[in-house]
Amino acid sequence: MKRVNILLGGPKSEYPEELLTDPANIPGPWVGADRGNVYLISHGVTPKMAIGDFDSSNSTEQAEIKANIHDFKKYPPEKDDTDAQLTILAAHEKFPAEEYYIYGATGGRIDHFLANLYLPFDPRFAEFYDKMYYKSATNTIKFYKPGHYTISHEQGMKYVAFVHLGPVKNLNIIDAKYTLTNYTADHAVSWASNEFVKPTIDFNFESGVVVVIQSKDKSKV
Template sequence: MGTEKKIAAIISGGNINYDFALSFLEKHPVTCLIGADRGIEFLKRAEMVPDYIVGDFDSAESETLSHFRKKGVEIRAFKPEKDDTDTQIAVNLAMEKGNTCIYILGGTGSRLDHVLGNIQILGQTAEAGIECYLIDEHNRIRVINNKISIKKAEQYGKFVSIVAHTTEVKGLDLVGFYYPLSNYTMSCNQALGLSNEIIAEEAFISVTEGALIVIESRD
């Protein structure tokens, strides 16, 4: 018998569409649920009990924290003057617990600094060989440094965009796309890879050197 894949979901403190997040978690069962700071407000409303809560709790209600403390949830509190963001701490914990796939909900929103910081986190998980996704109702974002496939029937939205995460991405191949590429070198100051579309039943993205941000999106 195969070993069960360990999948974590992190509920972070960015914008969360309640109905979308609830539906996503129902359709994607996880083995580890982590609330990061204000993300615990969603968990309380959804009547979900996380395995862990982390953060400096500068944006979470004290009564919500007390609610989960009474339920025996392990809480890891940090001082606001910390090096890592609450989401980074949650991702570190998910990796520490052996999860090989991580979903981050509430990791996008109006704070572009936090969104960019969370994409940087995706680069770290890619280096560690961990699947990690930033997900909201419009986007599924990941960083890759090898090869992935996306089935047209399973893609997240109509569009697939790619942006260099490292200074350069070499040996970039796009197969099964309206705009294909072969052994291309993409720099981080190009917008060439935006709004592509899958035209085959299954499309492939691969790189030989560097890291690539892959964004599946819908309007």
């Protein structure tokens, strides 16, 4: 399977355009966390699984979710894992895929966002964290294991950041607006506000976890 879509509990204000306008046209099956299932059902999408403690869904919404989604897993609010962790792990177990598009992972509460950002350090995600792709209205986040990579400039995004979430060895950013050569550190750094000078950027590193964030500013109202 090429792609699986996951909708977490982030606010609707952070949804990218394709999720706001026509989620039924997004390719691949869906898995929903908690109240995200209500949004999907109301927009013509029936998720394959619904997962969470459903503390943000009222009894009517929970009944609607159960009526539409056969695979319904409810957990107690007092649990070790977040709804996001449970949902992503369940989606990966049931639907092995090349990529997991995850919506609703970056907005809302900062503690939830940080928990999602640091999933690569949970051993249960070690096998597939580099297949996770977070997408919001103004940001995309892709995780990388050590190696050599070429990334492409995503349409509409102005900036690109290279963030090592902890120690990194010999990080090279080769052909961006701002380059970096053989950088090694024992702590996390966000190399923010870089830019593409051509359609692609090459980078590589020997150890650590690096995320690439492509972003744009929010429209001023």
